[in-house]
Amino acid sequence: MMVSILFSLSENISADMFCSVFCRWYWQKEKREPYVKFMDTNYPPGFSYEDFGPLFTAEFFDANQWADILKASGARYVVLTSKHHEGFTLWGSKYSWNWNAVDVGPKRDLVAELAASVRNRTDLHFGLYHSLFEWFNPLFREDATSAFKTRKFPTSKSLPELYEIVAKYQPEIIWSDGDGDAPDTYWNSTGFLAWLYNDSPVRDTVVTNDRWGTGTMCTHGGFYTCRDRYNPGHLLPRKWENCMTIDRHSWGYRRDAPLRDYLAIEDLVKELAETVSCGGNLLMNIGPTHDGRIAVVFEERLRQMGAWLEVNGEAIYGTKPWRAQNDTVTPGVWYTSSPKEGKVNVIFLNWPVSGILELGEPQAKIGETQVKLAGYKDLLKWVALGEKGMVIALPQLTPQQLPCQWGWTLQLTDVN
Numbered sequence: 001m002m003v004s005i006l007f008s009l010s011e012n013i014s015a016d017m018f019c020s021v022f023c024r025w026y027w028q029k030e031k032r033e034p035y036v037k038f039m040d041t042n043y044p045p046g047f048s049y050e051d052f053g054p055l056f057t058a059e060f061f062d063a064n065q066w067a068d069i070l071k072a073s074g075a076r077y078v079v080l081t082s083k084h085h086e087g088f089t090l091w092g093s094k095y096s097w098n099w100n101a102v103d104v105g106p107k108r109d110l111v112a113e114l115a116a117s118v119r120n121r122t123d124l125h126f127g128l129y130h131s132l133f134e135w136f137n138p139l140f141r142e143d144a145t146s147a148f149k150t151r152k153f154p155t156s157k158s159l160p161e162l163y164e165i166v167a168k169y170q171p172e173i174i175w176s177d178g179d180g181d182a183p184d185t186y187w188n189s190t191g192f193l194a195w196l197y198n199d200s201p202v203r204d205t206v207v208t209n210d211r212w213g214t215g216t217m218c219t220h221g222g223f224y225t226c227r228d229r230y231n232p233g234h235l236l237p238r239k240w241e242n243c244m245t246i247d248r249h250s251w252g253y254r255r256d257a258p259l260r261d262y263l264a265i266e267d268l269v270k271e272l273a274e275t276v277s278c279g280g281n282l283l284m285n286i287g288p289t290h291d292g293r294i295a296v297v298f299e300e301r302l303r304q305m306g307a308w309l310e311v312n313g314e315a316i317y318g319t320k321p322w323r324a325q326n327d328t329v330t331p332g333v334w335y336t337s338s339p340k341e342g343k344v345n346v347i348f349l350n351w352p353v354s355g356i357l358e359l360g361e362p363q364a365k366i367g368e369t370q371v372k373l374a375g376y377k378d379l380l381k382w383v384a385l386g387e388k389g390m391v392i393a394l395p396q397l398t399p400q401q402l403p404c405q406w407g408w409t410l411q412l413t414d415v416n
């Protein structure tokens with residue numbers, strides 16, 4: 001599991017929406033309600049996207065506190081958005097003059113601070129997201145106008161930045177994004193990746209995704225992300241990631257989001273179980289505020305996820321897909337396997353009213369199979385149904401006695 005973090009400069013307007021406002025405004029002179037109205041009402045006339053820079057202050061940003069929350073989430077990786085499509089770098093890039101967090105706004109290197117705290121206080125792998133293209137960069141627009149025959153932008157901006165962040169922060173994940181409809185040859189992705197895997201300071205540890213130019217997504221790369229919120233529900237032969245957001249609609253923080261727009265912990269546990277059963281990793285994104293806080297709703301979800309993993313982590317970490325991904329009889333039952341321990345893990349999302357869980361997939365062996373509920377001391381009783389699976393008697397527990405509240409794990413040994 002991975003937590004990703006995206007600061008958006010205009011936190012009142014979600015990442016998708018701020019392009020609706022500004023990209024179209026700048027390039028197509030298209031005025032989009034209601035965002036244009038919101039800007040007109042609340043900001044001075046002529047306010048431009050660049051004016052958000054000084055308003056991004058991060059005065060409450062405490063990297064140690066963030067690292068502690070990330071650790072408590074049970075995640076094994078964190079990926080910080082070092083630069084999103086607006087081109088603002090959270091580190092003091094030599095190639096992003098006056099459009100970075102050291103020169104403008106916080107006047108701090110947020111990437112360096114988080115990297116130091118995560119490495120000092122946790123075992124999490126530290127990674128960086130990086131957008132290849134930039135909405136407002138004139139060099140990128142110029143290259144786009146020539147149908148990417150010229151390569152001014154990647155050679156003077158994106159590639160130097162990528163080499164810069166690898167040298168400075170040694171990220172163990174490069175989560176690339178934003179091909180801007182340009183092919184990987186324009187970005188020289190293979191040239192960069194060859195260096196990254198053969199000669200860079202992280203060559204032995206680094207992992208990358210699949211967003212390196214048009215047509216690479218879901219086709220080439222270390223792990224596949226396919227599209228945002230990709231969750232196929234069946235096993236994929238290749239390692240993949242479900243990159244999604246705790247805010248249902250936005251990667252960046254939205255000041256006006258109502259509570260119903262945030263996924264509940266039950267939704268997140270379901271997403272995690274489905275993803276891992278099908279051979280994927282889950283990436284959960286949170287959007288911090290412009291003043292550098294992780295909003296308490298995100299903190300709560302992350303800590304709840306950690307509490308769930310504390311009990312059920314053996315069904316997630318280091319597991320492999322089993323021969324079946326979900327059950328054929330009872331909905332909301334997902335399988336993983338721990339081959340070394342000889343276990344099949346059964347994550348069930350609904351506690352049956354009868355107290356009897358019917359499973360159509362595992363075939364129990366009388367006298368051999370053992371069934372354990374994660375976080376509960378006694379072995380459970382069961383009945384084998386031959387090829388039709390097995391039924392398991394769950395213990396009668398009060399809500400206080402349940403090992404956790406949002407999905408449970410059975411560990412089966414010696415089943416077919």
Ligand SMILES: *[C@@H]1O[C@H](CO)[C@@H](O)[C@H](O)[C@H]1NC(C)=O
Pocket residue numbers: 116117120
């Ligand atoms: C690492 O943590 C220790 C103990 O918490 C602290 O004394 C030290 O200053 C930290 N170092 C960095 C680089 O943050």
Ligand SMILES: *[C@@H]1O[C@H](CO)[C@@H](O)[C@H](O)[C@H]1NC(C)=O
Pocket residue numbers: 188190191192195
């Ligand atoms: C692509 O990157 C590699 C490695 O840095 C470099 O040797 C090569 O010249 C680059 N190619 C182009 C077309 O920029």
Ligand SMILES: *[C@@H]1O[C@H](CO)[C@@H](O)[C@H](O)[C@H]1NC(C)=O
Pocket residue numbers: 232233234326327328329330331332
């Ligand atoms: C198993 O999962 C797939 C994909 O999500 C779904 O279509 C199917 O209905 C599930 N089976 C059961 C019994 O819930």
